[in-house]
Amino acid sequence: MYRYDEFDQTLVDDRVEQFRGQVQRRLSGALTEEQFRPLRLMNGVYLQLHAYMLRVAIPYGVLSTRQLRKLAHIARRYDKGYGHFTTRQNIQYNWPKLYEVPDILAELAEVEMHAIQTSGNCIRNVTADQFAGVAADEIEDPRIYAEIIRQWSTLHPEFSFLPRKFKIALTAAPHDRAAIKTHDIGIGMVKNAEGETGFEIFVGGGLGRTPVVAKRVRGFLPKQHLLSYLEAILRVYNQLGQRNNIYKARIKILVNQVGIEAFTAMVEEEWQHLKDDALDLPADEIAYIKSYFAPPSYEKLEGEDASLAEKRLAEPAFARWLLTSLQPHKAPGYAIVTISLKPDGGIPGDATAEQMEAVADLADRYSFGEVRVAHEQNLVLTDVRQRDLHAVWQELRRHGLAAPNVGLLSDIIACPGLDYCSLANARSIPLAQQITRRFADLDRLHHIGKITLNISGCINACGHHHVGNIGILGVDKKGTEFYQVTLGGSADENTSLGEIVGPAFDEHHVVDAVETVVNTYLEIRKNGEDFITAYRRVGLAPFKETLYAAH
Amino acid sequence: MTVKAITANRLSDGNVVYLRQDDTWSERIQESIVADSEDLATALLELAKRAVAERLVVDPYLFAVSVEDGRIRPLGRREEIRAAGPSVRTDLGYQAAAE
Numbered sequence: 274m275y276r277y278d279e280f281d282q283t284l285v286d287d288r289v290e291q292f293r294g295q296v297q298r299r300l301s302g303a304l305t306e307e308q309f310r311p312l313r314l315m316n317g318v319y320l321q322l323h324a325y326m327l328r329v330a331i332p333y334g335v336l337s338t339r340q341l342r343k344l345a346h347i348a349r350r351y352d353k354g355y356g357h358f359t360t361r362q363n364i365q366y367n368w369p370k371l372y373e374v375p376d377i378l379a380e381l382a383e384v385e386m387h388a389i390q391t392s393g394n395c396i397r398n399v400t401a402d403q404f405a406g407v408a409a410d411e412i413e414d415p416r417i418y419a420e421i422i423r424q425w426s427t428l429h430p431e432f433s434f435l436p437r438k439f440k441i442a443l444t445a446a447p448h449d450r451a452a453i454k455t456h457d458i459g460i461g462m463v464k465n466a467e468g469e470t471g472f473e474i475f476v477g478g479g480l481g482r483t484p485v486v487a488k489r490v491r492g493f494l495p496k497q498h499l500l501s502y503l504e505a506i507l508r509v510y511n512q513l514g515q516r517n518n519i520y521k522a523r524i525k526i527l528v529n530q531v532g533i534e535a536f537t538a539m540v541e542e543e544w545q546h547l548k549d550d551a552l553d554l555p556a557d558e559i560a561y562i563k564s565y566f567a568p569p570s571y572e573k574l575e576g577e578d579a580s581l582a583e584k585r586l587a588e589p590a591f592a593r594w595l596l597t598s599l600q601p602h603k604a605p606g607y608a609i610v611t612i613s614l615k616p617d618g619g620i621p622g623d624a625t626a627e628q629m630e631a632v633a634d635l636a637d638r639y640s641f642g643e644v645r646v647a648h649e650q651n652l653v654l655t656d657v658r659q660r661d662l663h664a665v666w667q668e669l670r671r672h673g674l675a676a677p678n679v680g681l682l683s684d685i686i687a688c689p690g691l692d693y694c695s696l697a698n699a700r701s702i703p704l705a706q707q708i709t710r711r712f713a714d715l716d717r718l719h720h721i722g723k724i725t726l727n728i729s730g731c732i733n734a735c736g737h738h739h740v741g742n743i744g745i746l747g748v749d750k751k752g753t754e755f756y757q758v759t760l761g762g763s764a765d766e767n768t769s770l771g772e773i774v775g776p777a778f779d780e781h782h783v784v785d786a787v788e789t790v791v792n793t794y795l796e797i798r799k800n801g802e803d804f805i806t807a808y809r810r811v812g813l814a815p816f817k818e819t820l821y822a823a824h
Numbered sequence: 825m826t827v828k829a830i831t832a833n834r835l836s837d838g839n840v841v842y843l844r845q846d847d848t849w850s851e852r853i854q855e856s857i858v859a860d861s862e863d864l865a866t867a868l869l870e871l872a873k874r875a876v877a878e879r880l881v882v883d884p885y886l887f888a889v890s891v892e893d894g895r896i897r898p899l900g901r902r903e904e905i906r907a908a909g910p911s912v913r914t915d916l917g918y919q920a921a922a923e
Contacts, residue, residue: 323838691901
């Protein structure tokens with residue numbers, strides 16, 4: 274993985290000391306809250322319902338075990354023994370004390386981490402396919418370009434005060450696991466007719482109050498132009514984005530207002546002034562960054578490991594876990610393992626310090642010392658030999674990390690909701706807990722099959738409810754929590770926005786409503802089609818019928 | 825009018841606090857001063873703003889409570905959760921100490 278050079282380290286160390294001074298001046302009274310708030314936000318410190326919250330950047334979801342152990346240490350030493358992995362591949366601590374935040378940041382800097390650009394109207398932490406570099410289906414390793422974007426966007430002077438926050442996501446696989454079309458800029462790596470690899474660029478995606486699927490601005494961009502083209506998009510947005518209305522300030526509104534053709538024309542025009550100049554990416558620079566992501570020394574192994582088949586037969590629980598947790602690895606005899614952070618009745622995305630250390634130990638022992646964070650709020654071991662899978666599973670079980678539900682109904686994405694967040698209108702986590710308990714029966718869960726269920730506690734949509742096959746949005750009706758259900762959302766290469774099924778349900782009826790939706794699907798599904806396929810075939814009507822007809 | 829109390833977060837550590845009768849801040853909602861008139865509520869908010877200037881707290885605001893048998897109860901889920909702690913982690917927040 275990428276290692277800081279002297280420039281990176283100095284920048285982060287300087288920032289820690291700068292913020293230490295700012296906290297001291299706030300506590301001594303030299304800075305007012307109005308003066309201090311933007312400074313603390315620039316360092317990832319929010320004020321939430323119960324306490325401050327610190328959001329730490331995990332660039333494109335990649336962590337070394339040294340970094341993960343540091344995150345565990347911070348959870349234990351400065352927080353309440355756990356952390357929350359987010360839908361943007363970051364981690365949040367819910368109880369840091371302001372006077373200790375500079376010490377936390379200093380500890381993070383020791384392992385090449387920080388909280389810069391995890392808040393504010395700037396380019397946020399770039400996200401990527403959590404299987405980048407190891408997925409069997411990818412064209413090229415997108416981490417190289419994610420890292421190049423990270424370097425370009427870090428403290429970019431022109432883009433530090435954008436009209437609104439700005440999110441970029443990247444994938445290099447035809448199957449989009451990074452939800453690129455829900456981002457301000459989504460980048461997919463593709464091959465052109467000549468067989469060269471480049472980028473397909475989408476703009477103006479986003480969730481929140483006004484959900485929009487990103488539109489394509491360019492079908493093929495040669496690699497060397499990546500930064501100049503991104504700079505052109507950002508420059509057009511920075512000049513024309515609406516700054517006087519927070520609800521209309523995102524790039525998606527601008528793109529919708531001017532239309533994608535006019536927007537594309539403006540970007541191309543701007544790009545003519547920027548291309549083939551200082552932002553050009555020379556091949557040797559790409560090669561230099563690529564050297565940081567050289568594959569580990571894989572053993573030469575034959576296809577599927579023979580012992581795996583035996584153990585699969587002997588232990589049904591292991592077989593079940595294998596069914597949901599594995600992804601094809603590009604190296605024969607290896608597997609990608611997703612670790613579910615969604616146990617029955619658990620809090621989606623939460624991990625204790627002990628669990629983080631257990632995952633770090635496993636990664637060191639079995640996976641070349643690297644861990645990923647998935648935007649679905651799970652963790653990933655990228656390089657496990659198939660013959661080690663049984664040992665990994667047993668160890669994960671010891672730490673409550675072996676829920677066999679990745680990609681199934683109980684693999685719920687949920688924002689912190691009203692239990693932690695000061696913006697929320699309703700709670701998200703208790704719903705997720707009730708749903709995982711209701712669907713705890715593994716036979717039933719596996720029978721239902723592939724489905725996504727996403728919950729947000731407010732319209733800001735941190736829980737990506739618009740793009741869940743089943744989406745749940747918490748709303749407040751005169752002090753009571755209600756939940757609006759949407760169906761048909763999806764966040765992959767066929768991104769679609771869910772449709773509202775009808776009037777919202779109260780907290781006592783929403784889990785029943787989910788069950789009704791699932792049962793309706795089971796009745797209408799043909800030939801084992803998954804939920805979204807069935808939904809696209811039949812539409813909202815049958816679900817509306819079963820949900821509301823009886824009332 | 826609805827009876828109201830004042831809450832804020834302590835500047836230094838962010839903890840939820842409530843304004844007391846003697847113009848100090850408590851972590852216990854039961855120690856809150858409650859305002860049963862608009863005038864008192866306005867006066868309390870002024871006191872709270874002074875506490876902001878004195879760097880004790882941030883973001884103070886009034887919220888509705890009910891008082892039954894001398895016990896103060898926050899009205900609405902948001903303030904219930906603030907006073908107790910996360911409903912999904914009863915081992916954390918003030919509710920943990922209360923057990």
